[in-house]
Amino acid sequence: MLRAHTVEDVRRAEAAAMARLPEGALMQRAAAGLAAAVLDLLGGGYGRRVLLLVGPGDNGGDALWAGARLAARGASVEGLLLADHAHEAGHAALLAAGGRTTRNADDLDPHPDVVVDGIVGIGGRPGLRPDAVAALERFAGVPVVAVDVPSGVDVDGGTLDGAHVRADLTVTFGTHKVAHLVDPACLASGAVHLVDLGLDDGDLGAPAVEALQPADVRRLLPRPGPTAHKYTRGVVGVRAGSSTYPGAALLAVAGAACGLTGMVRYVGPDEVAAAVRSAHPEVVGDGRVQAWVVGPGGGDDAEAMVAAARSDDVPVVADADALRHVDGRAPGWVLTPHAGELAAMLGLERAEVEAAPLEHARRAADRFDCVVLVKGHHTLVADPGGRVRATTTGVPWLATAGAGDVLAGLIGALLAAGLDPFDAASVGSWLHGAAATQASGDGPLTAGRVADQIPRLVRDTLAGLG
Template sequence: MRHAHTVEQVRAAEAELAGQPLMDRAVAGLAATCARVLIRRRGRVYGSRVLVLAGSGDNGGDALFAGARLARRGAAVTAVLLTPERAHPAALAALRATGSQVTSDQEVGLADFSRADLILDGIVGIGGSGPLRPAAEPYAHQPRRGVLVAVDLPSGVDADTGEVAGAALRADLTVTFGTHKPSLLIDPGAGYAGPVQLVEIGLRPPTAPVEALQHDEVAALLPRPAAESDKYKRGVVGLLAGSERYPGAGLLAVAGALHGGAGAVRYQGRAAEEAVRRHPEILLTAGRVQSLVVGPGSGEDTAESLDDALASQVPVLVDADGLTELARRGPRALAGRSAPTLLTPHAGEAARLLGGDASAEQVAAARLRHARELAARYGATVLLKGSTTVVARPDGTARVNSTGTAWLATAGSGDVLAGLIGALLAAGLPPFDAAPVGAYLHGLAGRLAAGSGAPITASDIAAALPAVWRDAAQGDRPQEGRPQGRRAGNVAGLGD
């Protein structure tokens, strides 16, 4: 599990360790990582051109101290001070003692930015907020040939939310200290971070408000039949999906559900004839279910289907047309419901559920904030789809997933996901587990289906689910894919 803590939590954890050499540990890990980057890139540290962009406080100090270590190994280091009057005095003295160049001339900085082998972004740390200051903004647009390493997080990215208010530096690698920050796991900020290396410095923060499941946690949560299980004991998922106008949505939801760990799938939509022809395993008779999925392509039946689902005493997943109907009714439609409810909107559907308080673009730009707001407003667990999937509970705790691929943006992909998660609910997982596990498997299935990069269909995603389930069930495997989606390494204590 990757845990991400807020700035306030990090500051409190640091205060508890006052007097311990936290900065020394952070700088050692940062410098070691930079040295390895240069060795991979040039074969050596000696003679490499390194540019340190140093802002105020400890973040700039970390960058300056790391620059001093690289200079002592023979790198040609130049430090550009963005706020000279507030530069970290001890770190600045350490760098000057190596004979390295220190300047506040931003023209020099921009020129070196273009030709350096490695750039350390220590402009803004976790305490920063809002857009980059005018002196720093040009670096976000300046071309470069070297590797940019962000210190703790990329400058211009909000640490707690991943929101990007304006220009931001785009890192090739981020070295973060003590714990992950939510911005390193959630887009758009995560898209600026590159691979993330975690340097352990001894922090003992409290329970994390944001988490990301890894292979081991997914393996532990996957439902497995016991020796005495039958199809009913394993759970039955009911699908209120598909209509005369949109029969395919029901078929794809069935395909996802069949691979989701439940013992049986009970289909209750208008595409029954075609559904049983494609999937003879499904049940068409009425009967008891352990979860319900309502909305994928439900069309003209949506209002009645939503009424039936919300009146039940089993977990309900509301998707697609069901969300549109729920947005018309508002949060009061879920008032008094005792069984769990899971909403699975994309950004546009989330905007409608919020009643026009935010546009789809605003939802996508502030995923964590809007997922939390939706969960609190509706009293439900919310899975907000996107390049980073955010799952939020009404209490604000969240899990994120980035196993997906852009190839998942294809018609019917969400129907497969709804069926998959619905089956996990029927198998006994609570919504806060079923949603991120389903998103994790769905993302891996999309990657597997796309291979090295090819267009895929929703049917391809469903067909890949058994293989990724088998792989995930083994556990103890690194998560691959987008750079920010990889398992974070621990570089503390490694030699440089």
């Protein structure tokens, strides 16, 4: 499991580690990891030109100490000091290794091979001062390596408020930070490389946000036992589609009929049911289920779909049109809105949700007393207890009509197979994104191809090939 912690968590764990270690040991570990990552990016050190943007705190100290290591490997290292004072020992080490520093950007090599962002660290407030903005603009187009987090982002909230660094690579220390996983700030991080500082998990405490990894999904995936039959494996029901949107029912059923349950039932208009049976002859009609999927393409019938599913007292995935009819608390349910749908549910503007999806996912989970999955670049899954998982699988091609219908069906299957709502939503989202990545092959994608890929992806994941 990839775990991200808050600034307070990290500060507490670092203080505990520093009490056990020689003075300066944590910074040296961070600097060594940062220097190694820069060398890897550049393909070596000799003859490379490195520019450090150095702020006043320990973040700037990490950059200076790393610069000293890079200078010792033959790199030409310059530091632009963006404050009245810099980390004293790090500054001295850089100068002793042959590097140079200045407060005047005109003195710098105008064509560095890489810029190292050591402006502010996890304690910085969102936004950047004008001198830092000017320095970044001066070297626009040069690859940027951020130290710990891109300077200027909201570290704990994952939001963006004002100017900030957009890194190609972020080298973070000890643990991931919330901003590395949560939109929109995660888009500023680029690739994220974690350097182990030896922080104690007990000192860090529970993570603020998690991200499933293949081993976690493999552990959580339901699989049939030797005496299983179609009913013990779970039955998922789908109430979706209308004469206007019959395809939504087909796609939701395709997601549900991925092989993770023993049976799929479909309930809907006769003409849609005929199309579903033609495409999926194994799908049967109404009856007892362990979970319902309601809403995709439901149109004017969505309210009745929600009421019928609610009367069965089983877990429910509510998507699309069904979300308009979720009023009050819905324990045991999974709601799957995109930003616009969640905004409508909370009485907000879409832009407000997109600017702070973590805040609003948590708010919605508390308000509706159920798991809420907010779709996005990094989809978030929040439960009423405060847990949050971010999905880091997927490709931009997944932003295509019908993909959400497949996701709803897939989550419903995982619920029916016995996963709790939080695990079903987060595993379903991970599989959905990973299946899209495999099916896309870096090219255009349709929702049906995502559904077709899910069984193969599950096979590969169970075999440890993911």
